[in-house]
Amino acid sequence: MLTRREQFVRGTEAPAGSPEEGGTVLHVITDLDRGGAEAMLVRLVVAAQQRGSVNNVVVSLLDGGPHVTRLREAGIEVHSLGLDRFTHLPGAFIKLVRLMRQVRPDLVMTWLYHADLMGTFAAIMSGVGVRRVIWNVRCSNLDFTRCAWTTRRIVSVLSWLSPLPRLVSVNSKAGRRAHETLGYRPQGWMLLPNGLDVEEYRPDGRDRVLVRSELGLDATTFAVGVIARADPQKDHATLLEAAKLVSARCPHIRFVLVGRNTDGLPRLDRVMALGERPDIPRLLRGMDVVVLSSAYGEGTPNVLAEAMATGVPCVTTDVGDAAVLVEDSGLIISPRNPEELAGAIEILVSEAEQARSLRGQRARETILRWHSLEHATTKYDELCNIVLHPELAKRSAEHGVAA
Numbered sequence: 001m002l003t004r005r006e007q008f009v010r011g012t013e014a015p016a017g018s019p020e021e022g023g024t025v026l027h028v029i030t031d032l033d034r035g036g037a038e039a040m041l042v043r044l045v046v047a048a049q050q051r052g053s054v055n056n057v058v059v060s061l062l063d064g065g066p067h068v069t070r071l072r073e074a075g076i077e078v079h080s081l082g083l084d085r086f087t088h089l090p091g092a093f094i095k096l097v098r099l100m101r102q103v104r105p106d107l108v109m110t111w112l113y114h115a116d117l118m119g120t121f122a123a124i125m126s127g128v129g130v131r132r133v134i135w136n137v138r139c140s141n142l143d144f145t146r147c148a149w150t151t152r153r154i155v156s157v158l159s160w161l162s163p164l165p166r167l168v169s170v171n172s173k174a175g176r177r178a179h180e181t182l183g184y185r186p187q188g189w190m191l192l193p194n195g196l197d198v199e200e201y202r203p204d205g206r207d208r209v210l211v212r213s214e215l216g217l218d219a220t221t222f223a224v225g226v227i228a229r230a231d232p233q234k235d236h237a238t239l240l241e242a243a244k245l246v247s248a249r250c251p252h253i254r255f256v257l258v259g260r261n262t263d264g265l266p267r268l269d270r271v272m273a274l275g276e277r278p279d280i281p282r283l284l285r286g287m288d289v290v291v292l293s294s295a296y297g298e299g300t301p302n303v304l305a306e307a308m309a310t311g312v313p314c315v316t317t318d319v320g321d322a323a324v325l326v327e328d329s330g331l332i333i334s335p336r337n338p339e340e341l342a343g344a345i346e347i348l349v350s351e352a353e354q355a356r357s358l359r360g361q362r363a364r365e366t367i368l369r370w371h372s373l374e375h376a377t378t379k380y381d382e383l384c385n386i387v388l389h390p391e392l393a394k395r396s397a398e399h400g401v402a403a
Helices: 004-011 036-051 067-073 086-103 113-126 149-161 173-181 205-214 236-249 280-284 302-309 322-329 338-350 353-370 373-388 390-398
Strands: 024-029 055-060 077-080 107-111 133-137 167-170 189-191 222-227 253-258 271-273 289-292 314-317 331-333
Touching (some): 024 086, 024 113, 036 067, 036 107, 036 302, 036 373, 055 086, 067 077, 086 113, 107 113, 107 373, 113 149, 167 173, 167 373, 189 373, 205 280, 222 236, 222 302, 236 253, 236 338, 253 280, 280 302, 289 302, 302 314, 302 322, 302 353, 314 322, 314 338, 322 331, 322 353, 331 338
Parallel strands (some): 024 055, 024 107, 055 077, 107 133, 222 253, 222 289, 253 271, 314 331
16 A cells, blocks of 8 residues: 555656756746745756756846855856845846846746746746746645735735646645645646755764754753744744743753744743754754644645754654655644644653664655655656656646646
8 A cells, every 4th residue: 555655756746757858947936045945946956957957047036045156156047136125026027038038948937926926927928938837836825814915915816827837836735735725726736846965964973973062962961953944834932832841841851943033032941042054954963853843834844854864853743744754753743732742742752762763764764765856856857848848748647747
């Protein structure tokens, strides 16, 4: 019997193979700051550029971001449209249309809602055409009451426009379900899973000792890592309530918060907040457990895959496809429940070290099999083939992708 993960992956497969004659893919994304979608785009296009399977050009609606340097160092052309305020929208849109006419891409791949909308209209105005556009959905059931009104309106427009692009790709089954509920009705859906460099994210005993020493964690301290920006979606309020409960019963525990604005969260005795850090793979090696306390909106959370690849077991809320990813290597709890979160952490605190080690081994094996960068780039090539090689359309339909 197939596992839920196998059913998901096999149910959305497309024809294998790299784009035989290459082509140019123009990626449009909201920004190149740190974030799951941004990191995934960078990993894919750098790997594709190294393979020479396609030529990639990246366009950011906003200026700057830490990923710009990495992309350019990999020989990838990067453009920024300077869309930092609403009044700059007409000028940024004209720049994007002109750039599309100049590059003449064979495929336009858009990432995140604002880029989906702007990239689609620019493809129409530039003559590229919507049949060469693929949207990327990298989240699930966002709480739109916490989003800007412009985001809510854009998603409403996108649901109406959703039959136009050639495909909508998703990184989670939950993301597809959530957007179908919002009214998305594309010509076809396809899986583009998150993928990691499993050599970058790997266990390393030496790093573990060094990281724990730097953080002041001795051998008896149980370290709980929380890698997430301070944002209502990530629900640090529930996490901090759980931390109070656990700390009262487990004095040898420490919570390590990493992410943008976490250093501005309320201070607790056994909680240290490091703010935004560039050395996440290294920090993960010093943790005993990683927790994701998100309340909504996740697709397939990158942080869980990163921790699992590093051999660290996870406790996660049942959001997006987190439960499919973690399965029996970690613990799944319901969102917004501090008592349940505290109880799950305490289960892992009380487990024998060997049992936690086995969880970590199972977690890494899962990532090696389903979420390696090699696996993701194969899926990326398959996705590109749908547009770059229309002769594969019939075979694609047979695998669940609309022709």
